[in-house]
Amino acid sequence: MSLLQLDQATIKFGGLIAVNSVSFELKKGDLFGLIGPNGAGKTTCFNLITGVYKPTSGKITFDGKEIGGTPANKIANLGIARTFQNIRLFKSLSVLENVVVGGFLRHKTPLLSALAYMPNVIKETESLKAEALELLKIVNLDKVADVRSADLSYGMQRRLEIARAMATQPKLLLLDEPAAGMNPQEKEELNAMVKHIRDEVGLTVLLIEHDMRFVMSLCERIVVLDAGKEIAAGPPDAIRSDPKVIAAYLGEAV
Amino acid sequence: MKFWGVRLASILGAVAFCFLLEAVAQGQSSFVQRLFVLAGLYVTLAVSLNLINGITGQFSIGHAAFYQVGAYTAGFCASRFFAQMNLPPAAWLLLMMVTSAITAGLAGLLVGLPSLRLKGDYLAIVTLGFGEIIRIFAQNQEALGGAYGLTVAPKIQYVWAAWLLAILCIAVCRNLLRSAHGLPFLAVREDEIASSAMGVNVTQTKVVAFVLGSMFAGAAGAILAHFESFVSPPMFTMDVSFTIVTMVVLGGTGSITGSVLAAILLFYLPEKMRDFTNIPLAGVAAAFVAISAAVFAIRWVMQNFHGSTKDRAIRYLGILVGAVVIWFLSKALLGNVPSLKENIDGSKLRMVVFSVTLVVLMLLRPQGMLGHHEFSWDWVRSKFGKPTVKEATA
Numbered sequence: 001m002s003l004l005q006l007d008q009a010t011i012k013f014g015g016l017i018a019v020n021s022v023s024f025e026l027k028k029g030d031l032f033g034l035i036g037p038n039g040a041g042k043t044t045c046f047n048l049i050t051g052v053y054k055p056t057s058g059k060i061t062f063d064g065k066e067i068g069g070t071p072a073n074k075i076a077n078l079g080i081a082r083t084f085q086n087i088r089l090f091k092s093l094s095v096l097e098n099v100v101v102g103g104f105l106r107h108k109t110p111l112l113s114a115l116a117y118m119p120n121v122i123k124e125t126e127s128l129k130a131e132a133l134e135l136l137k138i139v140n141l142d143k144v145a146d147v148r149s150a151d152l153s154y155g156m157q158r159r160l161e162i163a164r165a166m167a168t169q170p171k172l173l174l175l176d177e178p179a180a181g182m183n184p185q186e187k188e189e190l191n192a193m194v195k196h197i198r199d200e201v202g203l204t205v206l207l208i209e210h211d212m213r214f215v216m217s218l219c220e221r222i223v224v225l226d227a228g229k230e231i232a233a234g235p236p237d238a239i240r241s242d243p244k245v246i247a248a249y250l251g252e253a254v
Numbered sequence: 255m256k257f258w259g260v261r262l263a264s265i266l267g268a269v270a271f272c273f274l275l276e277a278v279a280q281g282q283s284s285f286v287q288r289l290f291v292l293a294g295l296y297v298t299l300a301v302s303l304n305l306i307n308g309i310t311g312q313f314s315i316g317h318a319a320f321y322q323v324g325a326y327t328a329g330f331c332a333s334r335f336f337a338q339m340n341l342p343p344a345a346w347l348l349l350m351m352v353t354s355a356i357t358a359g360l361a362g363l364l365v366g367l368p369s370l371r372l373k374g375d376y377l378a379i380v381t382l383g384f385g386e387i388i389r390i391f392a393q394n395q396e397a398l399g400g401a402y403g404l405t406v407a408p409k410i411q412y413v414w415a416a417w418l419l420a421i422l423c424i425a426v427c428r429n430l431l432r433s434a435h436g437l438p439f440l441a442v443r444e445d446e447i448a449s450s451a452m453g454v455n456v457t458q459t460k461v462v463a464f465v466l467g468s469m470f471a472g473a474a475g476a477i478l479a480h481f482e483s484f485v486s487p488p489m490f491t492m493d494v495s496f497t498i499v500t501m502v503v504l505g506g507t508g509s510i511t512g513s514v515l516a517a518i519l520l521f522y523l524p525e526k527m528r529d530f531t532n533i534p535l536a537g538v539a540a541a542f543v544a545i546s547a548a549v550f551a552i553r554w555v556m557q558n559f560h561g562s563t564k565d566r567a568i569r570y571l572g573i574l575v576g577a578v579v580i581w582f583l584s585k586a587l588l589g590n591v592p593s594l595k596e597n598i599d600g601s602k603l604r605m606v607v608f609s610v611t612l613v614v615l616m617l618l619r620p621q622g623m624l625g626h627h628e629f630s631w632d633w634v635r636s637k638f639g640k641p642t643v644k645e646a647t648a
């Protein structure tokens with residue numbers, strides 16, 4: 001069953017067509033890669049899917065619903081969560097608090113009870129924190145739960161972004177260059193982590209990555225963008241030998 | 255049932271504190287009683303603005319507008335309805351606090367809804383404008399007493415009411431921050447785009463903070479109106495708003511404890527200055543020289559040395575001694591300058607001292623007195639060498 005479908009999605013910024021009639025489809029349980037040279041329009045694709053921008057034309061369907069132009073917070077509630085290429089953590093909040101913000105969209109108690117700090121709010125806060133701690137274990141950050149998130153190392157911050165996104169309990173997880181700035185060992189761990197998230201937690205994952213080796217070893221299907229256009233799509237082996245892809249990545253090892 | 259036991263005890267404690275203040279104030283001059291009440295009101299104003307500016311990260315610089323809406327609501331209602339209602343003063347005051355909170359909250363909604371949708375500094379501009387508009391509106395409205403103002407009867411001068419409101423305001427903000435519900439507010443302050451990606455309705459969160467903050471300012475206005483038994487436009491000029499902003503910034507944006515301390519300090523300091531008379535101007539000028547020198551020396555030490563606490567203490571002591579020496583020397587020197595040979599009164603110096611305090615603080619501690627920190631018993635325990643609860647159980 002198709003979970004996410006882009007149908008000729010297009011967005012223009014003035015004269016620049018950042019995403020030009022891009023179509024692809026994700027099935028439930030996919031581990032899907034979105035690649036392309038810098039400035040190809042990958043992040044903009046994420047921004048279209050998550051409601052940061054409204055598509056100029058084209059359709060985006062999630063779980064049977066057209067979502068193009070729906071506000072970002074509603075999209076999160078529908079079940080799409082994301083991380084950011086340029087890390088956007090809540091810097092002065094602790095690691096645990098960052099994750100609780102993600103889980104908060106499932107809260108049940110009204111604000112008025114919170115202002116009076118009623119027992120039901122105390123209980124809910126405790127359970128959200130407990131849930132968050134479980135997620136921190138998955139990304140191996142439970143030991144630093146009380147640390148200010150800005151004080152984490154770069155690799156840890158990337159992992160915290162993943163935990164925060166997972167806390168919204170999404171159906172679809174979008175990861176924007178999760179391996180950027182990581183050393184080989186951290187990348188190895190991340191690879192296992194993403195597999196675990198798909199296989200054990202059962203999320204569908206769409207990931208942007210610049211590191212070819214990383215994507216090829218992780219993703220089962222890949223779409224390649226170049227200058228806003230989709231130039232290839234298919235399994236890693238087909239992508240690797242596609243002349244258009246090689247031309248787009250001229251000089252880079254694919 | 256432990257919860258309700260603790261809750262009852264804290265409510266009783268708060269009420270007891272308020273009436274203790276009332277009892278202390280009763281024996282004092284009306285001037286001191288006034289200080290007690292206004293200090294309570296400023297604590298409310300600072301803590302409620304801290305909810306908007308500190309916790310939610312917006313920049314409202316027109317908080318006095320909602321204080322005014324509250325005060326005029328109470329004044330207007332008192333002049334029309336008090337006589338017929340036949341209520342005891344305390345009940346009337348509580349009723350007015352609620353009514354004023356509602357009108358100020360509505361005003362907050364009116365101002366906040368359009369301007370909080372936008373990113374950037376629109377809120378600052380709109381709130382500044384609204385403060386002026388509402389003041390000038392009252393000035394030109396016959397029903398609101400025009401430029402002369404409204405006489406508010408009855409005069410109700412309860413110290414307890416002002417402090418009960420302050421404690422309620424502190425409790426509400428603290429409760430919010432203790433529960434998960436506070437996190438979206440902080441998240442909006444940290445990063446709006448990431449917040450909305452996590453499902454937070456950013457505009458709604460900002461509006462809620464703004465309306466809630468306005469409501470507390472409105473309730474404070476009701477107390478002011480009945481305390482002064484008079485409201486007039488000059489009581490709510492821009493510098494009232496700026497004073498409140500200053501309190502929040504000085505205390506450390508986001509810190510409730512900081513707002514409370516800064517409100518009391520900044521309110522008390524200028525009042526205290528009135529007591530000093532015949533201060534030689536040369537001495538004041540010399541003090542500025544010494545303070546400036548000390549501030550730059552401290553900044554230099556802060557940036558260049560990171561030794562142990564003892565090392566730093568010795569350096570700071572050295573700076574203190576140096577500053578006193580500079581003060582004596584420059585006093586002797588400046589004493590010969592003809593224009594500095596006069597004496598002046600403390601009341602004239604109030605605003606200077608006020609601003610110098612601020613400049614010094616901003617130079618040495620730009621995050622405010624408490625930064626993002628709050629008072630907690632764990633912190634007190636750690637200062638006295640006892641393990642904190644967390645450490646002890648770990």
Ligand SMILES: Nc1ncnc2c1ncn2[C@@H]1O[C@H](COP(=O)(O)OP(=O)(O)O)[C@@H](O)[C@H]1O
Pocket residue numbers: 013016018036037038039040041042043044045
């Ligand atoms: N808000 C915007 N306004 C104008 N141009 C934009 C905007 N967002 C992205 N772009 C442009 O769209 C193109 C694609 O950017 P992006 O999606 O970030 O590329 P990448 O594939 O590296 O993630 C770039 O040329 C970028 O400058």
Ligand SMILES: [Mg+2]
Pocket residue numbers: 042043044085
């Ligand atoms: Mg990008």
